[in-house]
Amino acid sequence: MAIFDEELMRLKEMILKMGAMVESSIKDSVKALVERNDGMAKTVIEKDHQINALDVQIDEECIRLIALMQPKAGDLRFITTAMKITTDLERMGDMAVNIAGRALELNKEPILKPYIDIPHMSQISQGMTRDALDALVNRDKKLAMDVIMRDDEVDDLKYGIFEELISYMVRDPNTVSRAMKISFVAQYLERIADHATNIAEMVIYLVEGKIIRHMALPEE
Amino acid sequence: MSNNLKSESRKLNFFYGNVHALKNVSMPIELNKVTALIGPSGCGKTTYLRCFNRMHDLYPHNRYEGEIILYPDNINIISSGIDPIEVRMRISMVFQKPNPFPKSIYENVAYGLRVRGVNNRKILAEKVEKSLRGAALWDEIKDRLDKPAFDLSGGQQQRLCIARALATDPEILLFDEPTSALDPIATSKIEELIIELKKKVTILIVTHNMQQAARISDWTGFMMLGELIEFDRTDKIFTAPSEKLTEDYITGRFG
Amino acid sequence: MEDIKKRIRITKFLDYIFAIVGLLSTLVGLVLLFTLFIDLFIDGAPRLSYKFMASFPSRFPEEAGILSAWVGTFLVMLVTAFAAIPLGIAAGIYLEEYAKKNWLTNIIEINISNLAGVPSIVYGLLALGLFVYFFKFGESILTGGLTLALLILPMVIIATREAIRAIPNSIREASYALGATKWQTVQWHIIPYSTGGILTGIIIGLSRAIGETAPIITVGALTFIAFLPSSPITSEFPFMSFKWLSDPFTVMPIQMFNWVSRPQAGFHVNAAAAGIILLLMTLLMNGFAIYIRYKFRKRIKW
Numbered sequence: 001m002a003i004f005d006e007e008l009m010r011l012k013e014m015i016l017k018m019g020a021m022v023e024s025s026i027k028d029s030v031k032a033l034v035e036r037n038d039g040m041a042k043t044v045i046e047k048d049h050q051i052n053a054l055d056v057q058i059d060e061e062c063i064r065l066i067a068l069m070q071p072k073a074g075d076l077r078f079i080t081t082a083m084k085i086t087t088d089l090e091r092m093g094d095m096a097v098n099i100a101g102r103a104l105e106l107n108k109e110p111i112l113k114p115y116i117d118i119p120h121m122s123q124i125s126q127g128m129t130r131d132a133l134d135a136l137v138n139r140d141k142k143l144a145m146d147v148i149m150r151d152d153e154v155d156d157l158k159y160g161i162f163e164e165l166i167s168y169m170v171r172d173p174n175t176v177s178r179a180m181k182i183s184f185v186a187q188y189l190e191r192i193a194d195h196a197t198n199i200a201e202m203v204i205y206l207v208e209g210k211i212i213r214h215m216a217l218p219e220e
Numbered sequence: 221m222s223n224n225l226k227s228e229s230r231k232l233n234f235f236y237g238n239v240h241a242l243k244n245v246s247m248p249i250e251l252n253k254v255t256a257l258i259g260p261s262g263c264g265k266t267t268y269l270r271c272f273n274r275m276h277d278l279y280p281h282n283r284y285e286g287e288i289i290l291y292p293d294n295i296n297i298i299s300s301g302i303d304p305i306e307v308r309m310r311i312s313m314v315f316q317k318p319n320p321f322p323k324s325i326y327e328n329v330a331y332g333l334r335v336r337g338v339n340n341r342k343i344l345a346e347k348v349e350k351s352l353r354g355a356a357l358w359d360e361i362k363d364r365l366d367k368p369a370f371d372l373s374g375g376q377q378q379r380l381c382i383a384r385a386l387a388t389d390p391e392i393l394l395f396d397e398p399t400s401a402l403d404p405i406a407t408s409k410i411e412e413l414i415i416e417l418k419k420k421v422t423i424l425i426v427t428h429n430m431q432q433a434a435r436i437s438d439w440t441g442f443m444m445l446g447e448l449i450e451f452d453r454t455d456k457i458f459t460a461p462s463e464k465l466t467e468d469y470i471t472g473r474f475g
Numbered sequence: 476m477e478d479i480k481k482r483i484r485i486t487k488f489l490d491y492i493f494a495i496v497g498l499l500s501t502l503v504g505l506v507l508l509f510t511l512f513i514d515l516f517i518d519g520a521p522r523l524s525y526k527f528m529a530s531f532p533s534r535f536p537e538e539a540g541i542l543s544a545w546v547g548t549f550l551v552m553l554v555t556a557f558a559a560i561p562l563g564i565a566a567g568i569y570l571e572e573y574a575k576k577n578w579l580t581n582i583i584e585i586n587i588s589n590l591a592g593v594p595s596i597v598y599g600l601l602a603l604g605l606f607v608y609f610f611k612f613g614e615s616i617l618t619g620g621l622t623l624a625l626l627i628l629p630m631v632i633i634a635t636r637e638a639i640r641a642i643p644n645s646i647r648e649a650s651y652a653l654g655a656t657k658w659q660t661v662q663w664h665i666i667p668y669s670t671g672g673i674l675t676g677i678i679i680g681l682s683r684a685i686g687e688t689a690p691i692i693t694v695g696a697l698t699f700i701a702f703l704p705s706s707p708i709t710s711e712f713p714f715m716s717f718k719w720l721s722d723p724f725t726v727m728p729i730q731m732f733n734w735v736s737r738p739q740a741g742f743h744v745n746a747a748a749a750g751i752i753l754l755l756m757t758l759l760m761n762g763f764a765i766y767i768r769y770k771f772r773k774r775i776k777w
Contacts, residue, residue: 001408001411001412001435002412002415003412003415004435063459064455064459067434067455067458067459068434068435068454068455069434069435070431070434070435275648275651275652278647278648278651280575280576305654305655305656308651308652308653308654309654312652312653313652315645315648315649315652317645319643319645319646319648319649320649321646321649321650321664322646322668322774322775331650331653331655331663332653332654334663335653335654335655335659336654368774381649384649384653385652385653388653388654
């Protein structure tokens with residue numbers, strides 16, 4: 001019925017808006033680190049409550065739609081998926097806040113080494129977030145699978161960073177504090193990519209009607 | 221809502237002979253919105269609805285107490301000083317089982333106007349078309365207006381009855397379980413129609429299908445044994461009702 | 476499984492037996508009726524002719540005709556119809572739509588049903604006292620017509636009520652809900668939709684009245700008249716006359732009875748011939764009633 005379609009459209013817009021906010025938080029938090037910009041880090045931390053507010057709003061809207069519209073089949077899967085996805089997005093926002101926090105700390109100390117891989121990880125993670133949400137809205141299974149594949153790349157980058165940082169720490173104990181904080185940032189970025197992967201897996205559930213979480217990806 | 225009311229009942233009581241069927245029902249009806257009444261069989265929702273167009277006056281031994289106020293005139297439409305016919309000229313009803321007259325489609329819609337003495341062919345034709353368009357039926361039957369109404373399908377007949385009720389520009393449109401005799405597709409068409417109609421007419425609908433009330437109404441009243449148990453915005457009633465009875469009914473624990 | 480099969484065989488056999496019994500019963504009735512018709516036809520056919528229809532009764536069987544009889548029947552039926560139809564329909568509508576349903580209307584309803592079963596001679600006696608003597612209408616067509624009107628009035632009222640009751644209440648509610656008054660509802664819905672049933676009732680009432688003898692004799696129809704009542708249509712203004720209402724008359728059943736009571740065999744033939752005519756008139760009226768019911772039922776299916 002027409003009015004239900006309008007409400008679903010609104011729900012999609014809210015999810016995309018939340019996704020855009022999360023994406024920009026990730027970008028800005030890493031930027032704050034790389035460009036040593038405290039103001040930007042503080043903004044990321046402040047803006048997080050807006051992301052949380054959207055999370056609550058979307059959840060309430062989903063409950064309302066379930067109660068009033070008795071959605072079935074694809075509509076029902078979409079709405080229940082939306083509720084779970086916002087949890088992932090909200091945690092991604094929290095990760096960005098954590099990165100911003102580390103940035104604020106690292107900016108007080110001299111730079112350890114030029115950041116190359118961290119921005120690279122950030123870029124991939126942002127791309128995965130954006131694509132996962134596009135896949136959701138367009139019910140694009142291929143795109144979702146593509147997102148899932150990229151997770152390995154992020155994992156590899158993280159381990160690469162860890163190894164490099166360990167070598168720094170072994171050589172010079174004074175670097176341990178900074179190296180640890182940088183490794184945390186890498187960890188946060190890897191978690192962000194994991195969340196984006198979750199979102200992509202849920203998109204596949206939405207499209208196929210089968211839950212594939214916690215399974216190995218089928219050979220395609 | 222208080223300054224945007226079309227009508228409200230105040231301590232409405234109703235008696236079928238000695239049976240006390242409605243007990244102190246006070247309920248507001250917001251202008252240009254859909255108000256739904258739900259509740260188990262025999263709870264009095266249809267009795268309540270039929271007070272609004274004085275249908276009870278047609279049968280003996282019925283008695284009203286209390287008031288139903290119509291705005292903006294501020295008159296009590298169930299007072300004995302008001303002629304039921306005047307009330308029915310302002311408040312129309314659509315019944316549970318489609319009941320078109322065994323006449324042509326055109327004559328069905330025109331009847332309400334003829335009753336008011338409108339005989340001018342041009343005016344009648346215009347109003348008939350306008351009403352049939354308003355009921356989302358015009359395109360389907362515009363080239364067979366003189367065919368018998370009984371030839372239409374159940375869903376079309378019900379939309380014809382809606383057109384017939386709309387022809388007289390009612391201020392309130394009463395629906396008594398309008399889709400309970402129809403198949404799901406016809407039901408869906410009429411629900412969409414009601415959502416569209418509320419922009420122009422205030423609507424009060426009784427339904428035993430609470431999902432329907434959830435889908436299309438703005439306000440919902442839950443009744444049981446002649447009493448109004450709870451009345452609130454529809455999304456509140458269906459997500460977090462205040463009364464346990466309401467919650468039990470909605471979750472299907474009884475009724 | 477075998478038990479079930481046996482049971483089915485037995486039930487089917489009983490079915491078959493019952494069908495045979497039903498068929499035989501029907502046939503008995505039909506065959507008897509048919510025999511009567513054939514017999515009547517054989518007896519009366521020789522006398523059927525234009526001359527028969529256009530002649531007055533006479534002492535000679537071959538000269539005798541039914542002119543005065545069928546003209547009398549026709550005029551009496553006219554009065555009956557004019558009296559019974561409006562009264563019956565109005566009473567039926569009032570009792571169904573207007574009267575409050577209480578003990579009084581219940582008594583009225585029971586009495587009307589009883590009146591339909593009162594022997595027709597009783598109506599004759601009533602009419603004798605009321606119309607002939609009290610109102611001083613005399614032994615005239617008017618009296619005869621009114622008597623028969625009284626006779627079939629209950630039938631018309633009952634037929635009207637049944638036809639009105641067949642109208643579902645949802646239609647009435649729909650009409651009232653649109654702001655119609657009671658009279659508007661009666662005028663635009665009740666009367667048009669019950670017309671089929673009412674007409675059927677009227678025709679059946681009339682076709683019964685056409686064959687009534689006892690009440691007509693009681694109010695003084697003549698058994699031998701060689702003249703016609705005055706013509707209703709005159710050659711001068713106002714081109715209509717009511718004198719015929721007060722003229723003496725006879726009707727077909729009486730003429731038949733008169734002939735059958737005579738010893739000469741020729742008159743018996745006449746009686747049979749008149750019987751054929753009367754039968755044809757009745758069948759025609761009933762056929763018409765069935766046709767009307769069919770036409771109306773096609774239009775209105777509840």
